[in-house]
Amino acid sequence: MNRLTRRGTLALGAAAAGSLLVPSVAAAQTVQRRNISSFAMQDWRDHFETLGKGAIVADTASRALHFWSGDGSDYRVYPTSVPLTDELTKRGYTEIVRKKVGPSWTPTASQMERYPDWKPIGPGPDNPLGTHAMYLGWPAYIIHGTHDTRKIGRRSSDGCIGLYNEKIAELFELCPIGTQVRVI
Numbered sequence: 001m002n003r004l005t006r007r008g009t010l011a012l013g014a015a016a017a018g019s020l021l022v023p024s025v026a027a028a029q030t031v032q033r034r035n036i037s038s039f040a041m042q043d044w045r046d047h048f049e050t051l052g053k054g055a056i057v058a059d060t061a062s063r064a065l066h067f068w069s070g071d072g073s074d075y076r077v078y079p080t081s082v083p084l085t086d087e088l089t090k091r092g093y094t095e096i097v098r099k100k101v102g103p104s105w106t107p108t109a110s111q112m113e114r115y116p117d118w119k120p121i122g123p124g125p126d127n128p129l130g131t132h133a134m135y136l137g138w139p140a141y142i143i144h145g146t147h148d149t150r151k152i153g154r155r156s157s158d159g160c161i162g163l164y165n166e167k168i169a170e171l172f173e174l175c176p177i178g179t180q181v182r183v184i
Helices: 006-018 025-033 109-114 167-173
Strands: 054-059 064-069 074-078 092-101 132-136 142-146 155-157 162-166 180-183
Touching: 064 167, 074 162, 074 167, 092 142, 092 155, 109 155, 155 162
Parallel strands: 054 180, 142 162
Antiparallel strands: 054 064, 064 074, 092 132, 092 180, 132 142
16 A cells, blocks of 8 residues: 555655755855844944943844954844834944842833823733833833743844843843844
């Protein structure tokens, strides 16, 4: 009896797909365009004249935050959530002006217009800012943790850069006030 097994079905599918392959250059471009969570390496020299107290590049395209210590000996990359739209994305240079463990969250004016039933949330497990927040020189823009881990790797914020709570706690300890930040 000629019965098609699951392995046989997969083999036939792979063979059929093989006949549809495109040249490797085109395939690489297709993969790059679709792989939205791939981290492109960054070099701090492409963004800053000096490292100063430290440097952060928040790359909204690859949804990654790059950190360099002030002496250049420590480079780390973290997956992030990024703003929902380009209109909500503030790009450019700023710095960390304040840090807070156990931040409170208050909806912005534009959020209150869209969601009038939203109320401020104090520190705790339901806080959208997570366990730690680093406030930027731009009003209402924050690098913070998140209680909703499904947001990481996605366009999901109203302007902030979100990290897993354990990663923001790590980054929080590494970044002094005055760490320079570039959002691209």
